[in-house]
Amino acid sequence: MTDVIEARGLVKRYKGVAALDGLDLSVPEGTIMGLLGPNGAGKTTAVRILTTLLDADEGTATVAGIDVRQDPAGVRSRIGLSGQYAAVDEYLTGQENLEMVGRLYKLGGKQAKARARVLLERFDLADAGNRPAKTYSGGMRRRLDLAGALVIAPPVLFLDEPTTGLDPRSRIGMWDVIRELVSGGTTLLLTTQYLEEADRLADDIVVIDKGKIIAQGTADQLKSQVGGERIELVVEDSSRVDDARQVLAAVAVGDVSYDVQTRRLTASVQGGGAALQQALRGLDEAGVVALDVGLRRPTLDDVFLTLTGHGAENDETDNSQKAGAAR
Amino acid sequence: MTTTQASPVRDGAPQPIEMGTLQGALSDGLAIARRNVIKIKRVPDLLVFTLLSPIMFILLFAYVFGSAIDIPGINYREFLIGGIFAQTVIFGATITGAGLAEDVQKGIMDRFRSLPMSRAAVLVGRTASDVIINVITLVIMSLTGLLVGWRIRDGIGKALLGFLLILAFAYAVSWVMAFIGLLVPSPEVVNNASFLFIFPATFIANTFVPTDNFPTVLKFIADWNPVSAVTQAGRNAFGNVGPPVRDVWSLQHPVVYTLLWIAIILAIFVPLAVRQFKKAASR
Numbered sequence: 001m002t003d004v005i006e007a008r009g010l011v012k013r014y015k016g017v018a019a020l021d022g023l024d025l026s027v028p029e030g031t032i033m034g035l036l037g038p039n040g041a042g043k044t045t046a047v048r049i050l051t052t053l054l055d056a057d058e059g060t061a062t063v064a065g066i067d068v069r070q071d072p073a074g075v076r077s078r079i080g081l082s083g084q085y086a087a088v089d090e091y092l093t094g095q096e097n098l099e100m101v102g103r104l105y106k107l108g109g110k111q112a113k114a115r116a117r118v119l120l121e122r123f124d125l126a127d128a129g130n131r132p133a134k135t136y137s138g139g140m141r142r143r144l145d146l147a148g149a150l151v152i153a154p155p156v157l158f159l160d161e162p163t164t165g166l167d168p169r170s171r172i173g174m175w176d177v178i179r180e181l182v183s184g185g186t187t188l189l190l191t192t193q194y195l196e197e198a199d200r201l202a203d204d205i206v207v208i209d210k211g212k213i214i215a216q217g218t219a220d221q222l223k224s225q226v227g228g229e230r231i232e233l234v235v236e237d238s239s240r241v242d243d244a245r246q247v248l249a250a251v252a253v254g255d256v257s258y259d260v261q262t263r264r265l266t267a268s269v270q271g272g273g274a275a276l277q278q279a280l281r282g283l284d285e286a287g288v289v290a291l292d293v294g295l296r297r298p299t300l301d302d303v304f305l306t307l308t309g310h311g312a313e314n315d316e317t318d319n320s321q322k323a324g325a326a327r
Numbered sequence: 328m329t330t331t332q333a334s335p336v337r338d339g340a341p342q343p344i345e346m347g348t349l350q351g352a353l354s355d356g357l358a359i360a361r362r363n364v365i366k367i368k369r370v371p372d373l374l375v376f377t378l379l380s381p382i383m384f385i386l387l388f389a390y391v392f393g394s395a396i397d398i399p400g401i402n403y404r405e406f407l408i409g410g411i412f413a414q415t416v417i418f419g420a421t422i423t424g425a426g427l428a429e430d431v432q433k434g435i436m437d438r439f440r441s442l443p444m445s446r447a448a449v450l451v452g453r454t455a456s457d458v459i460i461n462v463i464t465l466v467i468m469s470l471t472g473l474l475v476g477w478r479i480r481d482g483i484g485k486a487l488l489g490f491l492l493i494l495a496f497a498y499a500v501s502w503v504m505a506f507i508g509l510l511v512p513s514p515e516v517v518n519n520a521s522f523l524f525i526f527p528a529t530f531i532a533n534t535f536v537p538t539d540n541f542p543t544v545l546k547f548i549a550d551w552n553p554v555s556a557v558t559q560a561g562r563n564a565f566g567n568v569g570p571p572v573r574d575v576w577s578l579q580h581p582v583v584y585t586l587l588w589i590a591i592i593l594a595i596f597v598p599l600a601v602r603q604f605k606k607a608a609s610r
Contacts, residue, residue, distance in 0.1 A: 051441050077343070077443035087434035091369040092362060103358035104444045106343040106351060115341045132369060148438065153340030 004029045004064055004156055004187040005050060011058035012045050012211075019045040020056070021211035027189055027204070032182050034202025035191040036300070042211035043191035044084060047160045050189065051081045064156050077105075080149030084160045088144050090134040094125050097133060101148045112151075119147040123177070139170030146177065157181065157188045163197060175200060195300030205300075207307060214307045219300065226298045226306045228253075229272040231279055233265045234292040241265070244290075247282035251275040263291075352445035359439075359452025363426070364459060373422065377460055381415045381468045388535065389475045396536060401569035408477040409561035410534030412468060413554050416497035417525055419461045423453055423501035424508030424517040431512040431607050447601055454501045461497050465490055480566030489564025496557045496585055499592040506596050509603040533578075534558050537570055553588040556581040 005027035012020040020042045027033040035043050048054035050061055052072035061068045064078045088097050095116050102112025120129040123143040128136060133144060142162065149157060162178065163171040178201055182188050192198050198205045199219045207215040207222070215222055231251070235244050241258060244265055248256045252267035259266070269275035276295045283290055346354060367373055388411060393403040427450075430436045439449050469477075479486045508517050531548050532538070532555040538546050549555055550573060559572060560581035577584040 053437060053440050073443050076441060079441065081437070081441040083434050083437050087438040089362065089366075089435055090433075091366045096362070096365060100358055100362050101438070101442070102341070103361075104355055104439070104442045104448075106346055106354060106443075107341045108344045111341040111344075151341075152343065 002029055002065075003027060005033070005062075005189055007046070007050065007059065007061040009059035010046065010049060010056045010061060012042075012049065012054065012056050018211050020049070022059070023208065023211065023213065025189075025206060027187055029187050030182070030185045031203040032178075032188045032190060032201055034198035034205040035189060035208060036193070036195065036198045036205055037191075037208040038193055040210075041208045043193075043208065044160055045211075046208075047081070047158050047189065047191060051079055051158050052076055077152075078154055078156055080152070080154040080157045082142075082146045082149040082157075082159050082162060084164065088133045088136075088141055088148065091132055093130050093132055094120055094136070094144050095129045097144060098147055098151060101151045105152050107151070115151055119150060123147045137170075139166055139173065142166060142170070142174060143177070146174075150181070153186075155186060157186050159188065159190045161191055161193065163192070163194065171197075195304065199300055207304065209308050215303065222300065222303045223298045226302050228268060228270055229295050229297050230266055230268045231276055232292075232294055232296050233267075233279075233283075233290055234263050235265070236289040236291045238263050240288045243286045244283065244288045247286055247288065248279055250282060251279050269295075348445075352448055352451070355444040355448030356452040356455060359449055360456040360459075363453060363456035366426075367456075367460060367463075373460075376422075377419070377464055378467055380418075381411075381464050382471045384411055384415065385468060385471045385475060392535065398537060399570050401567065402476060404472075404476045405478065405567045406562070406569050407535065408468075408472045409565060409567055410532070410558045412465065412493055412561055413496075413532075413557045414525075414529040414534055415464055415468060416461045416493055417500050417529060417554065419457065419464055420497055420501040420504045421518055421521045421525070422460060422504075423457045424504030424506075424521060425514040426457075427453060427505055427508035428512045428514045428517045431509065432514070436607055446605060450502075450505055450597075450600055450604055454498060454505060457501050458494060458498055461494055465493070477565075477567070480568075481564070482566075485564050485566070489561045492560050492564070492582060492585055493557060495589055496553070499589040499596075502593060502596040502600055506600040506603055509600060509607045512607065528552065529554050532558060533573075538573065550575045551577050553585060556584040556588070560585055 003026040005025060007023055007025040010020045010023040011018060023042065023046055025033065025035075025046070035046060037043050045054065049056045050063055050068060052068050052075050055069065063075045066074045066078070068075050089100075092100065095113075098116035098119055099112045102115050103109065105112075107115060117126075117129070120126045123146070125140060125144060125147070128140060133141060136144065146159070146162065149159075159178065163174050166174065175197070178188070178190070190198075190201060203218065205217065205219060205222060206213055215225065217225075231248060233244060233248065235241055241263070245256050245258065248265055248267040251269055253270055254268055256265055256267040258264070272295050276293075280293065283293075367377070385408070388407050389404045393407065396403050398406050427436075430439075430449075436449070504517070504521060507521065508514075511517055511520065531541075531545050532552045533549060534554060538549040538555070541549055556577050559578050562568070563581065572578050
């Protein structure tokens with residue numbers, strides 16, 4: 001398989017501060033690469049360079065085999081971009097928005113109209129197609145924006161935080177759409193600050209922080225970096241915590257931690273299922289009632305915490321500003 | 328959403344039509360202009376700004392100032408119209424800047440810049456569609472003018488040339504505004520900043536009163552202010568001859584002087600705006 005997106009040593013500085021600090025990326029054809037990181041990690045900068053919106057200070061990048069700096073027009077005719085906030089013209093209807101993009105791709109009026117109708121149908125917007133986009137919900141605008149990126153069915157697609165700011169239902173709807181896209185062989189680079197999103201969609205995940213890669217691999221590989229599974233147990237009666245802790249200590253690797261507020265005991269274990277069974281028997285014998293007990297695999301949140309020493313926290317003010325500007 | 332095995336968005340994907348560079352750029356410019364024209368219909372603020380404010384200006388000046396100003400040899404309302412045409416179309420140019428700033432702010436510019444389209448088309452399409460707004464404005468103002476007593480006295484052909492010159496000047500100014508709009512990507516800032524510039528530029532001129540009694544410095548500025556030349560050229564074209572025109576080259580040859588300014592403004596601001604467009608990033 002050839003790499004459809006390839007970046008070597010990308011550096012971009014803003015007023016001396018490196019937004020990207022030597023980023024390498026390779027995305028094989030027909031796969032989804034998840035670029036994961038908190039706000040300010042450099043995700044958007046990377047996408048902007050790869051989509052020819054921004055010049056890198058150092059490094060090279062090719063998309064679909066074309067150098068982004070030497071032939072930006074060539075790259076543009078092979079990519080689709082859906083940005084961080086929905087770039088739709090709110091005074092135009094859905095149909096008019098997509099038609100305009102079609103015309104700009106030189107499809108001609110007739111093809112642009114027909115393609116717009118097909119896409120509106122595909123993205124569940126046919127009924128709203130003749131209403132100004134101003135009247136659309138956030139989820140509908142995102143879908144319209146994504147449809148705009150698919151007007152020529154580009155072989156390479158860039159989605160910059162496609163679900164930021166969406167409610168959970170719209171987010172799941174968006175995931176379905178994205179999965180479907182790639183089933184047709186589209187190569188996709190997706191940025192997200194949602195660990196769950198990368199976990200669900202991406203074949204390969206690159207975790208970046210401060211413009212550098214801090215980890216790379218499949219979701220499973222990343223999780224195994226942080227260690228194995230753990231048992232989590234919430235006791236019903238907080239006076240029985242010590243008994244429960246003893247039971248868990250017998251199967252645990254290392255210490256058993258206890259969170260007073262949630263009455264939750266956590267113990268790292270090896271050989272998951274068997275350890276859980278043993279713990280359950282022990283609890284039964286000791287007569288400790290568990291409100292909730294289960295085997296938990298590490299999430300990407302844990303990965304982030306382990307790798308960076310801080311959680312995948314977001315700069316919320318930055319986010320709300322962007323949402324404000326988008327409105 | 329229906330689920331099919333084959334990729335729904337890749338099946339039946341349309342094929343771009345082969346176009347030469349120039350044809351492509353024209354097609355892009357048209358697509359952008361088409362979009363802006365749709366917006367004229369949809370954005371109520373713009374409609375109010377375009378249609379009502381010129382009417383208001385004519386009525387206010389004609390009856391409020393007009394009642395106190397006496398200009399020898401000509402009815403003030405007839406004197407006024409040439410000046411108010413010039414002022415209004417210059418204000419119209421701010422729509423260009425504010426519109427571009429809004430596109431940058433809302434991320435639509437990123438969409439445009441990621442498409443294989445002509446780099447200049449967004450600007451060409453924008454400025455072209457703003458000419459349409461100015462044409463509508465001039466028609467409305469002319470009708471209002473005729474109602475309050477303005478007349479075209481030297482034939483319609485000459486008057487049309489006058490309108491053309493006014494539109495051409497406004498077109499040049501809209502490239503200045505395009506540059507500002509891309510430089511300061513906030514529609515509000517563009518509007519406020521340009522009003523600070525446009526008010527003095529259109530008042531320190533022969534637009535609303537004869538300049539003979541201006542203080543020396545202002546008189547000098549007014550003599551060489553291109554807005555004065557545009558206004559004078561308009562008055563000449565409409566046959567609205569009033570008091571003797573001041574004896575400076577710029578006002579004795581207002582058409583040539585205006586054309587010079589148009590050429591200079593375009594030569595400077597078209598490249599600047601295109602360069603700024605390439606840089607313009609919504610953060």
